[in-house]
Amino acid sequence: MEVNYLELGNRIREKREDADLTQEKLAELSGRTAKHISAIENATTKVGLPTLLKIANILDTTVDYLLIDSLDKKEVIYEAEIIHMIAGHKKKVMERLMIYIQCFFDMHLED
Numbered sequence: 001m002e003v004n005y006l007e008l009g010n011r012i013r014e015k016r017e018d019a020d021l022t023q024e025k026l027a028e029l030s031g032r033t034a035k036h037i038s039a040i041e042n043a044t045t046k047v048g049l050p051t052l053l054k055i056a057n058i059l060d061t062t063v064d065y066l067l068i069d070s071l072d073k074k075e076v077i078y079e080a081e082i083i084h085m086i087a088g089h090k091k092k093v094m095e096r097l098m099i100y101i102q103c104f105f106d107m108h109l110e111d
Helices: 005-018 023-030 034-041 049-058 063-070 074-086 091-108
Strands: none
Touching: 005 034, 005 063, 023 034, 023 049, 049 063, 063 074
């Protein structure tokens, strides 16, 4: 199995931008240079596991999510990501979400 470094870099960039972090700030927090962060995001270098773990923690995500395009069992990761997204919400929000999910399935998953 090969790591898809292009998609890995895209996901890191996406999460970094969602967190309103610059490459310089992510570099500072991860102990790397902005040039290295840019190279990771543009897939011109390979990222080591210790750096990937630091980046995932800083960006409040999982290594699984960042590597999902390189994994064979993506459906397990999707489930974990959904659980992560909904964790901690109030009961009323969860009830609405259940209704939305059921409506989605009713509309899009025909036998």
